[in-house]
Amino acid sequence: MSEFEAVIGLEVHCQLATDTKIFCGCKARPEGGQSVADVGANANTCPVCTGHPGTLPVLNKKVLEYAVRAGLATGCQIRLKNVFARKNYFYPDLPKGYQISQYDLPICENGQLNLTLKDGTTKQVHIQRIHMEEDAGKNVHLSDFSLVNLNRACVPLIEIVSGPDMKTSEEAGAYLRALYAIVTSIDICDGNMQEGNFRCDANVSVMPKGSKTFGTRAEIKNVNSFRFVEKAIDYEIQRQIEVIKSGGKVVQETRLYDSQKNVTQSMRSKEEAHDYRYFPEPDLIPVKLEQAWVDKIKNSMPELPEQKKTRYASELGLSLYDAGVITGSKTMASFFEMAVQKLGAAAKPAANFLTGEVARLLNEENIDISQSKLRPEHIAEVVKLTQDGTISSTGAKQVIASAWKTGDPVSKIVDQEGLKQVSDVGALEPAINKVIAGFPQQVAEYRSGKEKLIGFFVGQVMKETGGKANPGMLQDLIKKKLSS
Amino acid sequence: MAQSNLEFKTIKKIHEAYNAKKVSPLELTQDFFKSIKASKHNAYLTVCEERALGQAKAATQTLSKSGKVPSDQFPLFGIPLGLKDVLTLDGVRTTCASKIIENYIPPYTATAVERLEKAGSITLGKLNMDEFAMGGSNENSAFGPVLHPTHEGYVPGGSSGGSATAVKAGLCVAALGTDTGGSVRLPASYCGVVGLKPTYGRVSRYGLVAFASSLDQIGPLTHDTEDAARILDVMSGHDPKDSTSAAMPKSQVLKAMTTAPDWSKVKIGVPKEYSVGGLSPDVEKSLQESLKWFEKKGAKLIPISLPHTKYAVAIYYIVAVSEASSNLARFDGVRFGVRPKDADQSPDLPTFYKRVRSNFGPEVKRRIILGTFALSSGYYDAYYRRACQVRRLVKQDFEKAFSQVDVIISPVSPSTAFKLGEKSKDPIKMYLNDIFTIPVNLAGLPAMSVPCGQDHKGLPIGLQFTTPAFQEEKLFSMAHAFEVRT
Numbered sequence: 001m002s003e004f005e006a007v008i009g010l011e012v013h014c015q016l017a018t019d020t021k022i023f024c025g026c027k028a029r030p031e032g033g034q035s036v037a038d039v040g041a042n043a044n045t046c047p048v049c050t051g052h053p054g055t056l057p058v059l060n061k062k063v064l065e066y067a068v069r070a071g072l073a074t075g076c077q078i079r080l081k082n083v084f085a086r087k088n089y090f091y092p093d094l095p096k097g098y099q100i101s102q103y104d105l106p107i108c109e110n111g112q113l114n115l116t117l118k119d120g121t122t123k124q125v126h127i128q129r130i131h132m133e134e135d136a137g138k139n140v141h142l143s144d145f146s147l148v149n150l151n152r153a154c155v156p157l158i159e160i161v162s163g164p165d166m167k168t169s170e171e172a173g174a175y176l177r178a179l180y181a182i183v184t185s186i187d188i189c190d191g192n193m194q195e196g197n198f199r200c201d202a203n204v205s206v207m208p209k210g211s212k213t214f215g216t217r218a219e220i221k222n223v224n225s226f227r228f229v230e231k232a233i234d235y236e237i238q239r240q241i242e243v244i245k246s247g248g249k250v251v252q253e254t255r256l257y258d259s260q261k262n263v264t265q266s267m268r269s270k271e272e273a274h275d276y277r278y279f280p281e282p283d284l285i286p287v288k289l290e291q292a293w294v295d296k297i298k299n300s301m302p303e304l305p306e307q308k309k310t311r312y313a314s315e316l317g318l319s320l321y322d323a324g325v326i327t328g329s330k331t332m333a334s335f336f337e338m339a340v341q342k343l344g345a346a347a348k349p350a351a352n353f354l355t356g357e358v359a360r361l362l363n364e365e366n367i368d369i370s371q372s373k374l375r376p377e378h379i380a381e382v383v384k385l386t387q388d389g390t391i392s393s394t395g396a397k398q399v400i401a402s403a404w405k406t407g408d409p410v411s412k413i414v415d416q417e418g419l420k421q422v423s424d425v426g427a428l429e430p431a432i433n434k435v436i437a438g439f440p441q442q443v444a445e446y447r448s449g450k451e452k453l454i455g456f457f458v459g460q461v462m463k464e465t466g467g468k469a470n471p472g473m474l475q476d477l478i479k480k481k482l483s484s
Numbered sequence: 485m486a487q488s489n490l491e492f493k494t495i496k497k498i499h500e501a502y503n504a505k506k507v508s509p510l511e512l513t514q515d516f517f518k519s520i521k522a523s524k525h526n527a528y529l530t531v532c533e534e535r536a537l538g539q540a541k542a543a544t545q546t547l548s549k550s551g552k553v554p555s556d557q558f559p560l561f562g563i564p565l566g567l568k569d570v571l572t573l574d575g576v577r578t579t580c581a582s583k584i585i586e587n588y589i590p591p592y593t594a595t596a597v598e599r600l601e602k603a604g605s606i607t608l609g610k611l612n613m614d615e616f617a618m619g620g621s622n623e624n625s626a627f628g629p630v631l632h633p634t635h636e637g638y639v640p641g642g643s644s645g646g647s648a649t650a651v652k653a654g655l656c657v658a659a660l661g662t663d664t665g666g667s668v669r670l671p672a673s674y675c676g677v678v679g680l681k682p683t684y685g686r687v688s689r690y691g692l693v694a695f696a697s698s699l700d701q702i703g704p705l706t707h708d709t710e711d712a713a714r715i716l717d718v719m720s721g722h723d724p725k726d727s728t729s730a731a732m733p734k735s736q737v738l739k740a741m742t743t744a745p746d747w748s749k750v751k752i753g754v755p756k757e758y759s760v761g762g763l764s765p766d767v768e769k770s771l772q773e774s775l776k777w778f779e780k781k782g783a784k785l786i787p788i789s790l791p792h793t794k795y796a797v798a799i800y801y802i803v804a805v806s807e808a809s810s811n812l813a814r815f816d817g818v819r820f821g822v823r824p825k826d827a828d829q830s831p832d833l834p835t836f837y838k839r840v841r842s843n844f845g846p847e848v849k850r851r852i853i854l855g856t857f858a859l860s861s862g863y864y865d866a867y868y869r870r871a872c873q874v875r876r877l878v879k880q881d882f883e884k885a886f887s888q889v890d891v892i893i894s895p896v897s898p899s900t901a902f903k904l905g906e907k908s909k910d911p912i913k914m915y916l917n918d919i920f921t922i923p924v925n926l927a928g929l930p931a932m933s934v935p936c937g938q939d940h941k942g943l944p945i946g947l948q949f950t951t952p953a954f955q956e957e958k959l960f961s962m963a964h965a966f967e968v969r970t
Contacts, residue, residue, distance in 0.1 A: 097813020
């Protein structure tokens with residue numbers, strides 16, 4: 001890697017959480033926990049979103065509002081006169097043979113996103129543009145034929161295009177997480193990554209370190225998890241470096257990431273690339289936005305993750321990194337606030353559990369906290385019980401893991417798994433006495449000044465109590481006994 | 485007796501006959517089906533007999549109860565109409581005269597059609613046309629050409645040839661056509677009926693299978709201007725399903741027509757670019773006679789200039805084919821478009837698409853290829869973008885002209901109907917037939933073809949009235965006055 005550096009730009013497709021689709025009255029969002037894609041093949045469709053001859057699109061105004069919110073949250077300029085364009089290509093999941101999108105006149109341009117990396121350094125990434133478009137349907141491939149489900153066709157999307165500003169998969173991951181935090185916190189995206197609410201194409205190239213000319217880029221299509229994007233980028237950078245080192249040339253192409261094998265594979269070359277033949281969509285008149293309307297949206301914007309992060313750090317004493325993880329999605333932030341503000345948990349330990357154990361579990365299953373069985377009550381209770389010594393910190397992790405699986409109340413888990421620490425002096429005294437009586441030599445050594453032997457005694461009493469003694473309390477009790 | 489019922493040709497006459505109990509909606513409808521079946525014109529592609537007779541029976545019952553045509557509520561009560569087969573009717577096959585969707589059954593009805601039926605009309609069936617409305621002679625139908633209603637061996641004009649022939653030949657009272665570059669006005673002119681292209685945005689395009697979205701408009705073909713007025717008043721007005729439909733109420737042209745224009749105040753524009761050669765002597769003569777009539781009435785004839793007319797046909801054949809190449813993409817054999825047997829055996833998607841899309845007719849293929857080329861990267865600026873720029877100049881020509889005149893008068897076509905096969909080998913010659921009608925579509929204006937005479941063979945000649953956008957009231961009052969001049 002040393003003699004090369006990578007250039008990464010990301011295109012994010014974000015499904016907007018409007019009630020209806022972008023150009024017709026069909027539902028655009030899951031109802032009652034069901035996914036729009038799964039309500040029964042093609043059940044969530046109408047003549048417009050299935051592209052019946054003679055039908056026409058009518059723009060859902062909510063889409064404009066959501067796109068403007070995204071633009072304002074990323075510091076973009078908002079274009080007041082919007083033109084839609086047709087992007088023409090043939091594919092079975094595209095019923096009209098073209099996608100209604102925006103081309104040279106996108107609704108938002110020239111914004112930026114500030115990232116805080118793990119090592120505490122910051123980085124600014126340029127947002128080139130955000131435009132509105134419709135989603136396509138979904139092809140389902142069976143053994144010797146394929147089916148098309150158009151439930152998702154015409155669901156509104158915004159495409160957010162970054163500058164080629166990132167150099168590592170970590171920066172790309174941080175950018176995606178920051179963007180995810182924004183779109184979920186301003187209520188324009190449900191953020192369900194498994195459902196494809198938020199998915200990413202990565203443009204990756206490598207060039208000799210310090211070079212001013214970018215190398216030939218490959219585009220990795222449609223990755224829908226933060227971890228997979230990072231892995232795909234790492235793989236792709238390495239692959240391109242090896243191609244160059246072995247005297248080859250990187251070709252411009254579209255590649256797909258195979259998460260099982262952790263490789264990217266060629267999908268189509270530049271020669272096979274589509275000429276999209278964009279032209280202004282004649283079925284939609286240009287949409288003019290009023291500046292006053294944009295200002296109204298501006299004034300109604302909620303607190304952005306960046307602001308929330310700074311506030312958590314200054315008001316609650318969290319580290320910037322922890323605050324960043326917690327403000328990484330709207331649901332995580334409100335989960336935290338519920339536990340801390342409504343249920344009275346201490347902020348720092350609550351944050352520690354969320355950025356540690358909980359974040360690990362979320363990552364493992366690639367889901368959002370709102371989809372898990374864990375509730376703010378669990379965390380508040382765990383914090384409380386750890387602080388008053390009822391459970392140990394190891395026990396706390398065990399409680400969280402169990403609550404994650406079952407959703408059972410903390411008290412029930414503590415009882416069932418016998419995690420309660422013995423903090424009753426009367427119950428501990430016999431065990432202490434037994435240990436003191438059993439190790440006279442160590443007692444003598446301790447009394448003669450070898451105070452670090454306290455750990456030995458604590459360990460022995462722990463053994464005696466089957467590990468249930470409250471270690472903090474135990475130490476005090478043993479010290480008292482030995483010095484008397 | 486049966487045939488004579490069809491002598492009640494116009495909506496007004498039919499309503500009078502209904503009121504006088506000379507004929508019932510059911511009898512009239514049955515008579516139309518008899519003449520449709522007896523006809524050799526190939527005007528209908530699909531008849532909806534059962535559906536139409538059901539509508540006619542209901543109308544007959546209503547009439548026997550009320551005793552009088554409820555024309556206030558149902559201005560088209562019991563009026564049998566035909567629809568160009570590019571307009572959708574729920575559950576009825578819509579082919580666009582193309583093999584590629586010969587079995588397509590739409591699940592919804594076009595807004596304009598829905599409004600006509602709500603106003604009491606009876607839909608007899610779907611009318612033949614040039615495939616996907618591409619053509620000027622109706623020779624491009626995959627189901628065979630439509631024949632001229634009165635002159636054997638001649639074309640009826642296109643693309644709404646079935647509509648024009650059906651009206652003239654007594655196969656329906658009136659018909660809907662669509663006009664992208666003259667497709668209502670040209671066949672109306674060739675067949676001797678009235679044909680209206682409303683202002684772009686006046687009538688909803690929802691349910692009109694698009695050829696060129698920025699140019700297409702639905703319009704009636706009728707025996708007289710009064711029928712056209714009644715139909716426009718019913719089907720115009722904003723439609724929330726069509727973003728390009730103007731936020732305006734329904735037109736009130738029937739009412740406006742009752743007052744004759746004050747000719748002394750009317751200024752008539754005669755474009756000098758339209759008379760530079762090319763006009764057949766008969767058409768030229770008929771135009772001059774018509775202009776003399778206006779002059780005699782006291783109107784002022786003012787020579788005007790529409791300097792960008794010479795580019796109009798070229799612009800049209802870039803804009804229209806570009807939009808068409810995209811609009812027709814959905815006929816790919818996946819959801820829409822007939823899938824031939826060998827398509828399912830295709831080794832890959834491109835082969836599949838090739839096998840499906842080879843079923844377009846030759847003119848449609850020609851235009852899809854032209855349009856695909858005009859939009860391609862590297863050519864877009866030189867063709868599509870440039871065409872759109874010059875289109876604005878064409879529009880400005882009209883705006884400038886209309887600052888001086890109320891209406892522009894011209895022929896609809898440089899010549900009258902020609903013989904079947906005469907021009908089909910020469911697409912450019914065919915395209916030039918539309919030289920007077922195309923600029924109107926490019927500018928989005930309303931225009932009407934009104935019969936104004938005949939050539940030496942007795943073939944009809946049409947006169948084109950054009951006014952500023954959304955001034956159909958003015959258009960109709962003048963066209964109507966001209967129509968009843970003798």
